[in-house]
Amino acid sequence: MRKLITFDDDTLGRLTQLGRDRGTTMQQLADEAFADLLQKHGVPTDLDDALRRSVNEVGQSTSDRKTTRRRNNTPATRKRPHAKRAAKRSVHRG
Known part of the structure; x- marks a missing residue:
């Protein structure tokens, strides 16, 4: 894609x-500048960077889940069925 600046x-x-001092073209300078800008704002610059960030985010969320406690599923903490539904079930079973 071609854009004018x-x-x-x-x-x-x-x-x-x-560009002359570094022996690079204007395009190479622009590529470097825009890559730095994207990096500054946390936007992946290429597919490898995007995949690396994705793996890190998944790893962090997995470790967060491991540290959270599960709710105790004892009879006192289980959800009780709705009274009307329970009454309908007992009528239809009998």
């Missing part, structure tokens, strides 16, 4: 000089 003359001159 405009720079003021001073910025364009500095970027051109930076």
Whole structure:
């Protein structure tokens, strides 16, 4: 995809000089700048980064689940059926 970006003359001159000093093209400078911007805001820059983050998030949520206690399923804590439903069941069974 091709997009146009405009720079003021001073910025364009500095970027051109930076590219010459580093031996890179304007495209390479732009790629590096946008990758840094995405990283700063926590957006994955490529598929490997997205997968790595996804695995880390799944690992964290799994470890969080392991530390939570399960509710004790004793007769006192179990949910009781609704009274009308229980009455209907007893009538139909009998």
